[in-house]
Amino acid sequence: MYNTMIKGLCKVSNNVIAIALLRLMDERGCKPDVVTYNTVIDSLCKDKMIDDAFNLFKEMVFQKGISPSVISYSSLIDGLCKLGGRWDEASKMLQEMLDDGISPDVLTFNILVDAYCKEGKVKEAEDVINIMMLKRGILPDLVTYSSLIDGCCLRGEMSKAISVFDSMSFRGIFPGVVTYSSLLNGYCKSLKIEEAMNLFHEVTRKGLKPDECTCGIILEGLCNNHKIEEALTLFHLMGDSKLSYNIVVYNILKDGASKCGKLDIATVLFQDLTNKGYLKNKHYDDVEMLLEKMDEIGYSLDVSTLSLLIDSIAAGSLDTAMSTLISKLVPDELIDSPSYSA
DNA sequence: CTAGGGTTAG
Incomplete structure (x- = not known):
């Protein structure tokens, strides 16, 4: 009962009330367990309140005598990595977890892989994957591969990204929209708009529904390659009502039109946007x-x-x-x- | 059984 309420509060980032409820249940003799603490610790980590998360972690372990789980450690490691890559502290927590006799799982490894990839350290990410596979016998999953592909794309290493993509497909793991989105972003940033468009059509043919952000990536790619007309045609073909109210997409098209010297189109788009502001809200x-x-x-x-x-x-x-x-x-x-x- | 993962665009 309390755990469900705390979960709901954390979902909307109401950490202060969640902690107050944790205290209240404690006072009423309904002892918070590792699940209760993990819920709040993870929420605090996601909101970059890492010090508060650690205080709660210490309270759980040292005052309440509750043993942390792989989730407690993984949440803290993720929080540290996402907070500007506090690697020293993150590896300290990882060591502490191992000393505690708790084995990292695929989610823990994915946190490390993703953190390395986001910093462009693809080699280090691959080392982590090898340790995971060879020393722990854990196979990479969709998220592992997607993070690695994203890392390659961020570095503009498209052929490497594709080879990871192929080995993933070979292993029978189906790519998700996020996976394709990384590849599309990589192609667009490398100004390989033909490849991007081919991939985009492949995604659509497969019946996958690209989200607003993915559509934005391909539209921006077209604009940056001086293909504003093609971008506008595609935008209308997408025919998505959510997309047509997306302010970022409008700005991409408006800026694209301006850059291509199509000021008349830019003006119409700007007018559309100001009109839709009213309706969207x-x-x-x-x-x-x-x-x-x-x-x-x-x-x-x-x-x-x-x-x-x-x-x-x-x-x-x-x-x-x-x-x-x-x-x-x-x-x-x-x-x-x-x-x-x- | 409960608690944790990739969110990419202006």
Whole structure:
């Protein structure tokens, strides 16, 4: 009961209340166990509050006499690695864990592999994987391979990334969107846009649904290769409603259009973006008030705003009252225009 | 049985 509540609080980073609840359950005679402590320790580590995490760890071990588990150590090691690579302290914790007779598992090793890869130390990451396999008999999994691929891509070593990708597939591990995302990012940054596009189409053919960030990577790649038209076509083909409200994607396209000298396109995109700000934040009341005001003063909607609102009505995100109001504001010259007649 | 992993784009 308490553990479930603490887990919920930690999920929304409400560490202060989570700790207060841990104290309360202790007072009420319901003793916090290693799961309770690990939940809060991990949450503190994720929020970069490493000192508080260590204090709680010490309290658990020395005051309560609860033995830490592989999860307690892994959380602390991950926190130290992500906090600007505090390697000395991280390896000290790793040693302490081994001295304690606790074996690292694949998640512990992945923390180390990922930390090395993020620093571009692919060789060191491979050493960790070899130790894991040969000395511990643990096989790398999807996350291990994905981190390694990402590390290679960050260094622009694409042929190496592909060979890791191939050996992963050979082992029967299916790549995830994150894996492809790293490769796409690597190709785009190496200005190998053809390879990136081929891979992107392969991902789509496989029926994998790239997330907003992956779409952003490929769109930016196209923009940086002076292919703004292709980027815009792809953006519309993606036809994802979440994507069309993504401010980062808009900025990528807007900046791309500017760089390619297509200032007219950039202006339209900027206008679209300012209009969508309203709708994304569900400030429907503000939009409605604005539309009413426009109606009062006899103002007509411009084409881009109108098409945005029509799309919203079609998507069912605007109610009937709004639709009626909008229809009153459609300028006469557009009433019989074929593009808006449906 | 409960607690831990890769989040990549402007």
